[in-house]
Amino acid sequence: MTQLALVIDLNVCVGCHACVTSCKEWNTSGWAGPMVDQRPYDADPTGTFFNRVQTFEVGEYPNTETVHFPKSCLHCEEPPCVPVCPTGASYKREDNGVVLVDYDKCIGCKYCSWACPYGVRELDEMQKVMKKCTLCIDRISDESKPESERKPACVLACPTSARLFGDVHDPDSEASVAIRERGGYQLMPEWGTQPANHYLPRRKTRIQIFEDELERVDNPLDKEHPLPAATGDTLDDVSF
Amino acid sequence: MHPAFSVIFLTTLIGAAQGMFMALVTGQVYSVANLLEPQDSISFYFTGSMIALLLLAGGLVAAVFHLGKPSYFLTRAWRGMSQWRTSWLSRELIALPAFMLLVALYGGVHYLGWTQPWAVIRNVLPVDASLVLGTLGVLMSVILFVSTAMIYASLRFLQEWHSPLTVANFVLFGLASGFTLAAAFSAWTGVNLVGFFGTWAVVFTVMAAITRGFSMLRNARIKHKSTMSSALGIRHTKITQRSMGFMGGSFNTREYFHGRSGGFLETVRLFFMVAVFAVPVALLAAGDATGSAYLPALAFLVQYLGLLAERWYFFAEAKHPQNLYYQTVG
Numbered sequence: 001m002t003q004l005a006l007v008i009d010l011n012v013c014v015g016c017h018a019c020v021t022s023c024k025e026w027n028t029s030g031w032a033g034p035m036v037d038q039r040p041y042d043a044d045p046t047g048t049f050f051n052r053v054q055t056f057e058v059g060e061y062p063n064t065e066t067v068h069f070p071k072s073c074l075h076c077e078e079p080p081c082v083p084v085c086p087t088g089a090s091y092k093r094e095d096n097g098v099v100l101v102d103y104d105k106c107i108g109c110k111y112c113s114w115a116c117p118y119g120v121r122e123l124d125e126m127q128k129v130m131k132k133c134t135l136c137i138d139r140i141s142d143e144s145k146p147e148s149e150r151k152p153a154c155v156l157a158c159p160t161s162a163r164l165f166g167d168v169h170d171p172d173s174e175a176s177v178a179i180r181e182r183g184g185y186q187l188m189p190e191w192g193t194q195p196a197n198h199y200l201p202r203r204k205t206r207i208q209i210f211e212d213e214l215e216r217v218d219n220p221l222d223k224e225h226p227l228p229a230a231t232g233d234t235l236d237d238v239s240f
Numbered sequence: 241m242h243p244a245f246s247v248i249f250l251t252t253l254i255g256a257a258q259g260m261f262m263a264l265v266t267g268q269v270y271s272v273a274n275l276l277e278p279q280d281s282i283s284f285y286f287t288g289s290m291i292a293l294l295l296l297a298g299g300l301v302a303a304v305f306h307l308g309k310p311s312y313f314l315t316r317a318w319r320g321m322s323q324w325r326t327s328w329l330s331r332e333l334i335a336l337p338a339f340m341l342l343v344a345l346y347g348g349v350h351y352l353g354w355t356q357p358w359a360v361i362r363n364v365l366p367v368d369a370s371l372v373l374g375t376l377g378v379l380m381s382v383i384l385f386v387s388t389a390m391i392y393a394s395l396r397f398l399q400e401w402h403s404p405l406t407v408a409n410f411v412l413f414g415l416a417s418g419f420t421l422a423a424a425f426s427a428w429t430g431v432n433l434v435g436f437f438g439t440w441a442v443v444f445t446v447m448a449a450i451t452r453g454f455s456m457l458r459n460a461r462i463k464h465k466s467t468m469s470s471a472l473g474i475r476h477t478k479i480t481q482r483s484m485g486f487m488g489g490s491f492n493t494r495e496y497f498h499g500r501s502g503g504f505l506e507t508v509r510l511f512f513m514v515a516v517f518a519v520p521v522a523l524l525a526a527g528d529a530t531g532s533a534y535l536p537a538l539a540f541l542v543q544y545l546g547l548l549a550e551r552w553y554f555f556a557e558a559k560h561p562q563n564l565y566y567q568t569v570g
Contacts, residue, residue: 080396107320108312123491125491
């Protein structure tokens with residue numbers, strides 16, 4: 001079984017929103033129709049997005065840390081949004097585990113969005129159907145593209161490579177290795193949704209340096225201290 | 241959650257209709273058992289069924305406005321019956337028209353006078369078409385009550401709803417308002433069943449007050465499983481949102497927040513506690529004492545208004561865990 005997913009490295013995300021805009025650009029121009037914006041140049045603009053970057057402050061000043069947190073559909077292995085759909089418009093693809101909405105079957109009742117604890121589904125205010133991250137299904141399955149471009153738009157756009165894309169069921173994929181070796185975790189594990197997307201935690205990189213590593217005791221270039229020779233016999237003074 | 245008036249009207253209207261229909265069938269069963277005097281087929285059972293059907297139709301119209309576009313009712317809503325294996329909403333979409341059909345048939349059989357017994361069981365129980373349809377209708381009504389309530393009670397992370405109390409409340413509120421309506425209908429048309437329906441209406445209202453009281457108590461001291469820490473996977477007790485990533489609002493900021501002050505919520509709660517429980521019981525008692533034809537009708541109207549407020553509060557009091565991600569605009 002294949003389960004495609006994103007692995008997002010919070011340690012390197014700088015919160016630039018490149019994934020947000022590239023996601024919007026790719027998916028609003030795609031085969032599924034636009035992701036509608038309302039009043040885009042007016043007061044109170046709003047619109048449909050599949051991906052957002054949020055910013056959180058952890059801790060209390062002065063011991064704080066800023067965490068930029070990209071959030072999109074996690075393509076759960078046990079998606080709570082799918083079984084509640086009355087029409088069968090919401091489904092999880094058997095072949096690659098991507099959770100999708102059939103926009104032609106959706107009646108816009110919003111029940112699936114109530115059933116998602118992460119709030120990653122958005123009702124398109126013009127088409128009046130539920131929309132969500134498709135993991136750029138039209139892009140990753142497009143065999144006319146070179147292999148290197150068969151990745152979600154957000155992954156290709158990320159300037160710091162904070163987003164890894166791959167099959168989390170394949171133990172040797174880049175995504176799986178990252179989860180395994182760098183402490184990858186899931187959001188809200190308490191609900192048993194088994195999100196396929198994982199996050200890599202912030203890490204502190206510290207080097208421990210001791211004084212004597214910076215300054216050799218027998219530094220021959222040392223000008224501040226008198227040479228050991230001045231204080232007594234040196235090795236050279238000893239006659240054999 | 242943001243209370244949607246389409247769903248508020250849908251659930252309260254069909255709840256009252258289900259209770260009304262159950263009251264009619266109860267009256268018929270009691271009369272078969274010679275515990276109550278039999279009533280006229282057309283002026284009582286047919287008219288009563290039509291009132292229930294009218295409320296159900298009103299609920300259906302409200303439901304249409306819950307769809308993304310009302311036109312989806314004609315083009316896509318039929319698909320909503322397909323996922324009954326997994327979706328309580330799908331089950332409701334099957335049970336509602338099935339119940340409407342049974343109510344219509346029950347009323348129709350009474351209107352056409354097809355009430356000659358098919359068979360008499362043990363010389364005491366004459367079984368006719370109306371009794372069979374009535375029983376099936378009551379069963380379907382139970383299915384509909386449970387389906388409607390489970391739409392909410394089955395969402396495990398909406399912890400305020402995820403409780404058997406939700407099902408108890410939906411059933412008891414429906415029965416209370418339906419039996420009050422039946423009492424009002426009897427009083428209005430001069431049928432001698434006001435006391436019978438009114439007594440049951442008071443019983444159901446008191447039971448609803450108990451279960452709703454318990455659910456309000458439960459929700460007041462509920463401990464939410466999701467926290468900022470589990471939402472982000474960061475082990476720290478103090479996490480503050482500095483930006484939700486946009487300033488103009490989105491589906492996430494509209495659908496899951498009621499957007500009212502705590503004081504407003506408290507006012508709504510006080511109003512519905514008075515209007516659903518206290519006033520109707522007093523009005524029904526006053527109606528019983530004075531024999532008034534109008535006081536039970538007033539009781540139903542007040543209770544229905546209260547139920548609208550109760551359903552609004554039911555949505556507003558549920559806190560969706562996604563709100564953790566939408567605390568600060570930035």
